[in-house]
Amino acid sequence: MVDLRNRSTVTEFILVGFEQSSHSTRALLFAVFLALYSLAMAMNGLIIFITWTHPRLNSPMYFFLGHLSFLDVCFITTTTPQMLIHLVVQNHIVSFVSCMTQMYLVFCVGVAECILLAFMAYDRYVAICHPLSYAQIMSWHVCMGLVSTAWFFGLINGILLDYMTFRGPFCRDNHIENFFCEAPIVITLSCGDPQFSLRVIFAEAIVVLLSPMVLVVISYARILASILSRASSSGWGKAFSTCASHLTVVVFFHTSAMFSYMNPRSMHGPDKDKPFSLLYTVITPMCNPIIYSFRNKEMKGAMVRALGRTSLGPDIVFVASSLLEWKLLPPTLAEG
Structure with missing residues (x-):
């Protein structure tokens, strides 16, 4: 038991x-993170606007994509603005x-x-392996139910x-060795024994992180099996690169989160925690639009048309078209 007498209660934390x-390093980090945050907000915001307003993108895939971008906006906003402020102020x-x-x-x-x-x-998986039943399986009510779930x-x-x-009292050191309040x-x-809380979070991480990962692996394994069974050998490379993208x-997202919530605390430290925290809270929300959207022909066309209607005119359309034509990633399955 921990003697809590003559111990002051923590009412604030220091990140x-x-x-x-x-x-100079903080100034450089501020510029880099501000650019990443602005880029993530702009790209995800554009995807939300297009998928929710463009009539040609009225399909389950783009419905989910719009919600993913909304989650990314919420995710990166919970940590990055505060980090940017702390990079320029002493408090x-x-x-x-x-x-x-x-x-x-978070x-x-x-x-x-x-x-x-x-x-x-x-x-x-449903779109590729059961195309004739896709409209019935992935109906509007099913999509709403999945997002609500x-x-x-x-x-x-x-x-x-x-x-x-936060179930126990806090009366020890109030310094958090990270740029946001991370649970472990x-x-x-x-003040109390943290092992019970850590074990609960570990068990919860197994369910939350590994269960969806199993569904992802099974879905893409069946996609690959379906494509390889009916495609020529020349299409194998495209199929593998498509699933990889x-x-x-x-x-x-999963590996960085697993490191933060499923590893023993002895394997953690400021130099190890912060890079993985940055990966799933900043880098991933910024990369999602590129990987899931910018190599999709329909999404590219909708983005260029949406930007073409702005007051900036043809110049921004030319810039956007050039950016979207970069060969950053292999094409997606939906591109075909």
Whole structure:
């Protein structure tokens, strides 16, 4: 038992983040993260606008894609603006309530995105392996139900994991060795025994991260089996590269989250936690539009037409067309 007498209760936390970096390094990081955040907001915002307003993109694939971009906007906004502020100011203090709220939003949106990525893989499986029954299987009510399920589990898991993190009193060191309130780090600052909370979060991470990953793997394995059984050998390379492009974000997101929530604390440290935290909170939301959309002909055409109607005129259309023509990633299955 921990003697809590004569121990003050923590009412605020200090996010260490990049505080120990030099002034020039922080200035460089501010410019880089501001550019990444602006790019992610612009690209995801454009995808949300197009998928929800363009009549030619009225299909389950684009319906899910619009919700994925919305989740990415929410996800990157929960951590990056605060990090940008802390890179330019000396005060890195966050209140107890602010830390709890930020952690809840990260859990809620992160869990919802894990589940939605699995549903997107299932949607591609139905479209490719059962094309004649696709409209009946992936009806509007089914799509709404799947998205609602992702949000429901995100909301419920956020409450559970937030409670497990903050259920005990905090009267130890209040320095969080990261740029946002991450659960495993905050739990170790509790006065009581953190092992029970860590075990619950570990078990929850197994269910939340591995279960959708299994569905993704099964869906794409069946997609590959279906394509290889009826395509010529010349199309094998395209089929494998197509699945690889869709799986890239899933692998990035899941592996970085698994490192943060499924590894023993002895394997953690500021130098190891921050890169993985940046990967799934900043880099992945910025890369999702590129991987899932910008190599899609219908999406490219809709983006160029949407930008062409703006007051910036043909110049921005030319720039957008040039950017979208970069051979960054292999084409998607939907491109055909």
